[in-house]
Amino acid sequence: MKVTIETIEYIANLSKLKFDTDEKEAFAKEFESILTHFENIQNEDLEKAKFSLMDNTVGTLRKDEIKTFENRKELFQNAKEIKDGCIVIPRILE
Amino acid sequence: MKKIIEMSIEEIKEAYAMKTLKVSQVLEAYFDQIKKYDDKIKAFISLREEEAIKEAKILDEHLEKGELSGLLAGIPVAVKDNISTKDLKTTCASKMLEDYQPPYDATIVKKLKAAGAIIIGKTNMDEFAMGSSTENSAMFTTKNPWDYSKVPGGSSGGSAAALAAGFAPLTIGSDTGGSIRQPASFCSVVGLKPSYHRVSRFGLIAFASSLDQIGPFTRTIKDSALALKVLQGKDPLDDTSKESSNIDYFESIDQPIYKMKIGVPKEFLSEGLDSEIKENIVKTMEELRKLGAQVEEFSLPISDAGLSAYYIISSAEASSNLARYDGIRYGYRPEDYKDTDDLMLKARTEGFGKEVKRRIMLGTYTLSSGYYDAYYNKAMKFRSKITDTFKKAFETYDVILSPTSPILPFGIGEKTSDPLEMYLADIYTVNINVAGLPALAMPSGFSKDGLPMGIQLIGDHFDESKLFQVGNHLEKKIKVKDIFPKLEVK
Numbered sequence: 349m350k351v352t353i354e355t356i357e358y359i360a361n362l363s364k365l366k367f368d369t370d371e372k373e374a375f376a377k378e379f380e381s382i383l384t385h386f387e388n389i390q391n392e393d394l395e396k397a398k399f400s401l402m403d404n405t406v407g408t409l410r411k412d413e414i415k416t417f418e419n420r421k422e423l424f425q426n427a428k429e430i431k432d433g434c435i436v437i438p439r440i441l442e
Numbered sequence: 443m444k445k446i447i448e449m450s451i452e453e454i455k456e457a458y459a460m461k462t463l464k465v466s467q468v469l470e471a472y473f474d475q476i477k478k479y480d481d482k483i484k485a486f487i488s489l490r491e492e493e494a495i496k497e498a499k500i501l502d503e504h505l506e507k508g509e510l511s512g513l514l515a516g517i518p519v520a521v522k523d524n525i526s527t528k529d530l531k532t533t534c535a536s537k538m539l540e541d542y543q544p545p546y547d548a549t550i551v552k553k554l555k556a557a558g559a560i561i562i563g564k565t566n567m568d569e570f571a572m573g574s575s576t577e578n579s580a581m582f583t584t585k586n587p588w589d590y591s592k593v594p595g596g597s598s599g600g601s602a603a604a605l606a607a608g609f610a611p612l613t614i615g616s617d618t619g620g621s622i623r624q625p626a627s628f629c630s631v632v633g634l635k636p637s638y639h640r641v642s643r644f645g646l647i648a649f650a651s652s653l654d655q656i657g658p659f660t661r662t663i664k665d666s667a668l669a670l671k672v673l674q675g676k677d678p679l680d681d682t683s684k685e686s687s688n689i690d691y692f693e694s695i696d697q698p699i700y701k702m703k704i705g706v707p708k709e710f711l712s713e714g715l716d717s718e719i720k721e722n723i724v725k726t727m728e729e730l731r732k733l734g735a736q737v738e739e740f741s742l743p744i745s746d747a748g749l750s751a752y753y754i755i756s757s758a759e760a761s762s763n764l765a766r767y768d769g770i771r772y773g774y775r776p777e778d779y780k781d782t783d784d785l786m787l788k789a790r791t792e793g794f795g796k797e798v799k800r801r802i803m804l805g806t807y808t809l810s811s812g813y814y815d816a817y818y819n820k821a822m823k824f825r826s827k828i829t830d831t832f833k834k835a836f837e838t839y840d841v842i843l844s845p846t847s848p849i850l851p852f853g854i855g856e857k858t859s860d861p862l863e864m865y866l867a868d869i870y871t872v873n874i875n876v877a878g879l880p881a882l883a884m885p886s887g888f889s890k891d892g893l894p895m896g897i898q899l900i901g902d903h904f905d906e907s908k909l910f911q912v913g914n915h916l917e918k919k920i921k922v923k924d925i926f927p928k929l930e931v932k
Contacts, residue, residue, distance in 0.1 A: 356803075363761065363806045364768075365799055366791045375803065381862050382804065386750040389820050392827070400825035402652065407681060422545035426772030437770055438781050 351379040446471035447608030448926055451517050451665040454611060458505060458516055465505060465516035465560075466498040472518050472562065476609045479929045482590065484582050485604035487523045488531055489563035494518070497560045512558025513672050519554055520604045520613040523564040524571055525656065526645035527551055530561070534647050535579035536569045538767050538774045538793035548645020549677045550614065550656050557672045562610060565600030569795045570764065571621055571649045573597050574867060577858055578797040585854070586628060587927040588894055592851040595625030598659070602629040605659045606927055612669055613659040618649050619752055620846070620871025622657045623883035627846035627896025630885040630922065632913070633659050634666045637904050638878030639684040641670075642677030650759035651682075653752075653875040662923055663884065663913040667691035670906060686904070694907050695914050700734025702912065705839035707742035710870055715848045718889045723845055726886050726897050729919045730843070730912070737843070742835060744828050745869055751828065752872035753865055754808050754821035760798075761805025767793065800861060829877045836902040841912050844870050846883045846898040850891075874900055882909040885922045 356372045356379070367375065417423070429436035444453065446468055457463035473491055480486055504510045521527060524534045526544035528551075533539045547555070554561065568578035576584040576599035584599045586592040587607040594603040598615025602625035605613045615622040617635035626633025634657040641656045648654060658669035676685040706727060711720060727737045769775045769789025776788035794802070808817035835842060849867055857864045874881045879900055886897040901909045917923055 355807075359803050359807050359810065362810060363799075363802050364765075364786050364790050365794070365802065366787055375800070378800065378861055379804070379807070382753070382865070383807075385862060385866075386754060386817065389747045389750045389754075389824055390816070392747050392820075392824055394820060394823040394827065397823040397827045399819065400822045400829065402682070410678065419545065425545060426542055428775045435771055438779060438785055440782055 351376045351383065447475045448924070449611060450661045451514070451611050451668060452662065454517060458510055461505070465501040466495065468516065469494055469498040469518055469560065469562070472608070472610055475607070478931065479607055480609065482585065482931065483587055483603055483607050483929075484584050485565055485600045485607060485609060486520070486563045487533055487535065487566050487581055487600070490530055490561060494560050494562050501558065501560070510558070512556070513668060514554065514612070515558030517559045517612055518562045518610045519559045520563050520565050520601060520610045521551065521561060522567055522598050522601050522613075522615045524567060524616060524647040525551060525614060526647065527561065527564065530564060532564065532647065533581070534570050535567045535581050536793065536795065536798070537580045540580075540774065542772055544645070546645065549642040549679060550673050551645065553672055553675075554614075559612070565598070565604055565613060567600055568597035568797070570647070570760070570798050571597040571616055571618055572760070572797050572801050574620070574624055574864055575852075575854075575857070576600060577854065578795055580795050583854055586851050587929060588630065588892065589851065590930070591853055592893065593628065593854055595628030595847075595851065597621040599625045601659050602626055602631055602633065605629065605631045605661070607929060608926065611661065612665065614656060615659055616646055616654055616656050617875065618653045618756060619875050620868050622659065623846050623871050623881060623896075623898055624868070626659060626883040627885070628851040628894060630888075630894035630896070630925070631659050631661065632663055632666050632885070633657065633883045634670060634906070635874065635881050636670060636674065636906060637880040638875075639682055640686060640880070640904065640906070641673045642675070642680040642683040644677055644679040648763040650756040651763065652759060653756055655875075663882070663910055663917050664692075664695065666882065667695060667910045689907070691907050691910050695910050697911060698734065699730075699912055699915050702735045702840040702908070703838065704730055704735050704737045704841050704843050704912070705740045705835060706737065706843050707745075708739040709742055709745050710844040711739070714869070715845060716850055719845050719848065719850065719895055722887050722895045723843070723897065726843065726916070726920070729916060733915050733919065735912070740835070740838070742831060742842075744831050744873055747824055748828055748873040748876060749866065749869050751821040751824045752868070752876050753804070754817050755825065755876065757801045757805035758809050758818050759805070761802045761809065764794075764798070764802055769793070797861070825876050828873055832877045832879060833902075840908050842900040844898050844900065846870060846896045850889050850893045850895065870898060879903060880906045880909060882906075882913050884913050884917065886920055887922060
């Protein structure tokens with residue numbers, strides 16, 4: 349199968365990643381060899397196989413109780429800029 | 443007496459019980475070893491010496507009074523840098539999380555601390571656990587203690603190398619497609635990937651949530667069983683974890699294995715397997731027969747397409763899990779940006795390394811409209827087939843034996859140019875994660891050039907007991923656990 353530069357650009361856009369021309373070309377080449385290898389899965393007889401679900405796991409609900417979160421400061425310790433208890437981001441409304 | 447840094451957890455615990463060693467003495471011995479050799483090996487991303495020594499002193503007071511309690515009391519432990527530690531940076535070996543300080547401990551870190559273990563530092567890995575050599579670390583590449591020109595394996599290469607180099611008697615890793623077992627074999631240590639559901643993943647920075655499991659690196663099989671006892675159990679913070687606190691692996695670990703049936707998938711011994719590793723497996727099969735087990739080859743025709751299914755599923759989950767890194771709340775933030783969109787684009791483009799981007803791209807591709815049916819849907823169907831195939835095999839066999847890696851530890855830089863070649867080397871380990879099974883990697887000898895080789899024992903779901911039992915007997919027969927690498931400062 350042929351992986352085009354346009355496909356790489358489309359996927360990069362969905363992934364929120366940016367690549368220069370050389371990187372795009374390298375990706376197209378690598379993708380081609382990886383996806384060609386993946387084609388071995390097409391030869392498998394999966395007619396009767398069902399989509400794998402983690403159906404042996406039972407979801408559990410906890411009680412809806414109010415708990416006070418003490419260390420608010422720690423929760424924000426990794427944000428780059430804080431103003432009035434909020435994380436600063438670029439302006440999104442004009 | 444044996445050197446402290448060569449002792450097993452069991453031996454250190456005995457020395458504490460006899461009061462022939464103090465906790466601070468043990469800590470000092472390991473930190474001395476780290477200071478002497480880690481400049482060269484580079485297993486650690488961060489160390490916490492001062493706090494660890496303080497904790498050791500407190501434990502020594504307990505020891506003095508005969509009140510040292512906890513399954514891992516006074517045992518130094520190093521943790522892979524994708525497992526959250528409060529007050530200690532958790533970088534995932536990525537520029538994206540270079541200065542990330544988790545506000546909480548992972549559940550397994552809490553468990554280690556509650557058992558009395560002392561965290562001594564965080565170990566190097568492939569960025570976001572994606573890779574098989576630590577060469578994808580944004581920090582540095584860890585060297586194999588047995589041969590500095592070789593990789594230690596990955597992604598938990600720092601944890602495996604740290605154990606082999608005598609930097610700790612217990613280290614913790616994570617395994618999504620072989621990331622504990624392959625480095626364990628490359629560094630000649632014991633590495634366990636527990637059954638999916640066995641150990642809580644809360645606080646483990648996610649790569650592929652349906653495949654990730656946390657597990658220990660140890661010198662011996664018994665230490666591995668002890669570590670699992672500490673790590674396992676239901677966690678309300680991880681709904682996929684299940685209760686297993688009533689299991690005692692030590693009840694059966696010394697029982698003979700002469701009634702056991704051990705299967706070796708013949709597909710795992712075919713084309714592509716290094717001839718010395720093949721010879722080693724045949725020898726291991728003989729040893730198991732001498733122990734009275736019934737060993738035979740059988741067909742498990744899943745490995746090739748299984749590798750594809752693994753890379754499709756893991757990359758798909760990674761592309762979704764890593765969407766959270768947007769440079770807003772935490773993580774790398776670029777210097778200049780026009781607007782939020784530009785901020786996110788630059789944060790991700792500058793913050794992620796090449797392999798991480800490749801997996802995000804691959805995952806996004808296989809999930810995208812038009813390709814979903816051909817890739818992700820097929821892979822998830824094949825996943826059921828893999829699980830069923832293993833289930834059927836375990837109706838006949840107690841344990842499955844296989845090599846861990848088709849190749850010996852390779853040279854640093856040798857395989858970085860072709861990603862597919864690197865992926866293909868995961869052929870024996872990935873299917874185990876896809877099926878959610880437990881597997882134990884253990885040392886099984888050395889190549890003519892002195893490079894470590896390892897085998898993998900695979901068990902049915904939640905059947906770690908049998909792995910420990912077979913491993914324990916094999917360990918006594920193979921006799922490589924007391925061979926240590928000769929480290930050089932140069």
